[in-house]
Amino acid sequence: MPVLAEHRMYRHRIDVDHGAGQFGARLRAAREYVKLSLAEMAAAANFSKSYLGQVETGVRPVTLDVVTAYEKVLGNGMKRKDITHPKLRKIEDGEHLAAVKAAVEAGDPGIFAEGPTSSTIDAAVAPVVSAAGVENFRRWAVTGKTSTLRANAVSIIGFLPGRENADLVARVLDTDDRVRELCLASEVSRLMQWDWATSKAVAADPVTAPDPRKLAAKLAKEAVCEDSEARWCAGWLLQRLAPALAG
Structure with missing residues (x-):
């Protein structure tokens, strides 16, 4: 399916399945996920700050032009660092992104089952996937065949707005040991840019962190993020x- 045609289909889904408020909240969550201010997004997307603010809060409808602009900026203007995993999966181009979204819509996890996914993929896919796609991610977070798929799904659900999404993330991380290990290692890796082996070791035993105070400072900011x-x-x-910070 041509990318433009697919965007039109997504626009229809925005109007029917989500409503402006819910979809706008997803766009806001994705923007905050990649550490972009509203002013920075407006400048990069060539829209006014006030207009995008109204879109994100549901005052104005989400349009095809806005969705396209957010996809482009979220995919190319990343401030949020990626993890250091040697097999990190990334978006190749616009057609690849469209294929990834189409697969998710059809119930095929595709790239999310192949290896850890980059912030570029997560931020570009999650805001515009339909309600059915979100439900697929929620299902994969719990019953995905591999820990890689479950962890990737948790990452997607983690920045979507809504108490039910936050509760699902907490439930999976509380009960799925393997997913918890991967998500903790990813958090350490992304924040500190240590190699993957070091990040896994620190996630398993945080007091072994090479620079525990610097890690703690970064974690303190993450503890209050969206x-x-x-x-x-x-x-x-x-x-x-805490034991490594005492004294």
Whole structure:
């Protein structure tokens, strides 16, 4: 399916399935996920700050032009660092992004089952996927065949707005040991840019962190962010870092 035609289909889904408020909230969550201010997004997307603010809060409808602009900026203007995993999956181009979204809509996890996904993929896909796609991610977070798929799904759900999404993230991280290990290691890796082996070791035993105070400072900021996965991981790691910070 041509990318433009697919965008038109997504626009229809915005109007029918989500409503401006819910979809606008997703766009806002995705923007905050990649550490862009509203002013920075407006400048990059060539819209006024006030207009995008009204879109994100549901005062104005989400349009095809806005969705396209957010996808472009979220995919190309990243401030949020990626993890250091050697097999990190990334978006190749616009057609690849469209294919990834189409697969998710059809119930095929595709790239999310192949390896850890980059912030570029997460931020570009999650805001514009339909309600059915979100439900697929919620299902994969719990019953995905591999821990990689479950962890990737948790990352997607983590920055979507809504109490039910935050509760699901907490429930999975509380009960799925393997997903918890991957998500904690990813949080350490993203924040500190340590190699993957070091990040896994620190996630398993935070007091072994090469620079525990610097890690704690970064985690303290994550503990109050909008991303429920990041909040949960930051709280878990900070609690266990305490012995290394004493004295």
